[in-house]
Amino acid sequence: MTDDPRSAGAPTLEDVARAAGVSRATVSRVVNGVRNVDPVIQEAVRRAVSVTGYTPNRAARSLVTRRADAIALVVSGAGVEPETARADSGTGASAQGEGEEHRDGGGTGDGAGTGTRSGGRAFGKDEDSGGGSGSFTAQVFADPFFGRVVTGVVDYLRPRGMHPVLMFAETSRAREEVVAYLRQGRADGALVVSTHAEDPLPGLIADAGLAAVLYARPARPVPVSYVDLAHQDGARLAAEHLLDRGCRRIATISGPLDVPAGHARLTGFQDTMARHGHPYVPVVEGRFTQESGERAMERLLAEHPDLDGVFAANDLMALGACHVLREHGRSIPGDVAVVGFDDSSAALACRPPLTTVRQPVEGMAAEMTRLLLDRLARPDGPVTSVIFEPELVVRGSA
């Protein structure tokens, strides 16, 4: 019968108000942006808050503010997949979404990465206890790139009291879930990292009038902000460095050509080479995985045993190339100079450490986050994009 703080559940605004002898509204004012409350009362309220151990209920707040104060970090995958069936399997088993088909790399097509796919990832060979063997998620994190994106996003968000919800969207079903998630108001906007061009997700999000910012420019224009890297410039840096070093028989291992970054790095490289009198550059297409880099290097070596310089479109492939090169008795950089791209952790896992083109992933991810938060603050602000400049990091391999 005393003023017990309603023994059930967590204390509410009401409880605090009672304890402080004021109204709910006043407590709310104090708890949030202190609009205009007498300092004395403020203090009383604050004391009451700590006495009762009050924590505002976010659901209730979100209900009225219509803000979740959360954002989604979405890793979006290939657009190519069997979605003809328009599966209406209701709830339940969505595990079948696995059947995703990657288009198998253009000219490289030695069927390599298909059966032996596990080469790219170390784990989960015959594991089946729920851990994602060949799952999209596992593939994603096999590349150090995504960890860096997460790092950039989280480091930007944390000081602002926000935390990202991690989502993956490699199937149309998953994509719809992402849109639904946003529409349900569980997140105010999305940070989308696409692993493939033609990803329909940005379009879906834009159509639904939801806020998003992309990492990398979408293949077809979408009215959404993005951050990107000047890939061509980076490739130019690599080419010039190899040339400056005196390499004359230079080849390149490109990324998947259906990925804008892969394409741009190749054309940037070829253009620069051509401009310096090397109109023809041997190229084998890889898939940004270490194993594909190995295959590509083997092939390159078979066809051009005398090459003295290689530019791989990312570090993982460069690492694989180095292994193969060494196995074939080539010293690095003595016999063959190798330049990678990204400056990821793989660059240092290599011996000698990789000379590479640095992509400031963390900074780009942070900027992407900033753009999203800006947009949420001013929904009618302009759609802006930021292009980052890469820089060459010279280490031992070239």
Add this chain to the structure above:
Amino acid sequence: MTDDPRSAGAPTLEDVARAAGVSRATVSRVVNGVRNVDPVIQEAVRRAVSVTGYTPNRAARSLVTRRADAIALVVSGAGVEPETARADSGTGASAQGEGEEHRDGGGTGDGAGTGTRSGGRAFGKDEDSGGGSGSFTAQVFADPFFGRVVTGVVDYLRPRGMHPVLMFAETSRAREEVVAYLRQGRADGALVVSTHAEDPLPGLIADAGLAAVLYARPARPVPVSYVDLAHQDGARLAAEHLLDRGCRRIATISGPLDVPAGHARLTGFQDTMARHGHPYVPVVEGRFTQESGERAMERLLAEHPDLDGVFAANDLMALGACHVLREHGRSIPGDVAVVGFDDSSAALACRPPLTTVRQPVEGMAAEMTRLLLDRLARPDGPVTSVIFEPELVVRGSA
């Protein structure tokens, strides 16, 4: 004046009910677990839902169900930190979390891993555009381990329509934020991965009566479920393999001894070696980073130039050790056999690929998630823990 679906904002249950000519309650019944609604009406409601494009508002639902249908994935860091000042630096720079003090390896103490810390991570040397140079986040993702944890968690959660909120908790402030987050009802429970023993977070969560499951047993008992690996057994496997191979002058690079996993792997290794007539095994403490593995290997080689076998407590260190070994002219496994631990992606980034002890991280993470969901379903269920058995994966290095 017509039955326009209230042109403002998203359609609500009310709108759907009107469109279907039923009551809100009925629509709710259909949308959720269909308790008992006439099939005909069900169909009508479903049609109305798709016509109106209705999506339930999660905040409203959470408000009454008191469930967020979300869980937090928390990477928790060192307990050791300068929190005397009780830093009230408000928001902003949390980057100082770097000051985190790892005890510098027992006898190793050559001050190595201190200045050259960047060796462990590839990125962000002088980068400052917000991306986390030496941030805790960056450190965390520099190890392939966390990507695997995320993979396991996400792959288990996704088919269940859930997505994890990613949080980090390396400072007491961050820890409080995690607890607050849970108390606000933004997540129903937490999955906690501690990078250090003595982590206070599990205790804080348990004290607050919140649900959680840990990856790895906490140093001091906490009434919380966890999953863990039989580290000793794994180390035994490594020792026996090295011995079986005929190695007789074996040394080991241990993990940080203040981390239970590091400690257990060392003692398991030593015990087995002792049981086989090798009471003394040279050991240098590493920090689970590639660079610390290199340093340790250098030291080991200096003191025991004739060694013919090395067990590194994780793959990253084994990778570093291999580099150093090769630089010193030792062939692997010819002159020196190397065994790693984890079977992470680093094991395949190595040449020859690493023989290693497999920790089924994805499976363990999935199990951890299952335990949490179980607990949320039955809050008064038992506190259970699951210990996984490691297995030896023989590849080229030993």
Add this chain to the structure above:
DNA sequence: GCACTCGCGGAGAGCGCTCTCCATCCGTCG
């Protein structure tokens, strides 16, 4: 000295949803 403004706190109306009663209506059994 009176109306007017302004600062400040309280009352109360929802936000959209779930869920517990009830009211109905049907079929069926005594």
Add this chain to the structure above:
DNA sequence: CGACGGATGGAGAGCGCTCTCCGCGAGTGC
């Protein structure tokens, strides 16, 4: 043939919070 039970749908009360009104008291200008 009347009553009763089960199946079904509707009404309505909140969940905890924010925020718009209002009221009140005190300062201010003419």
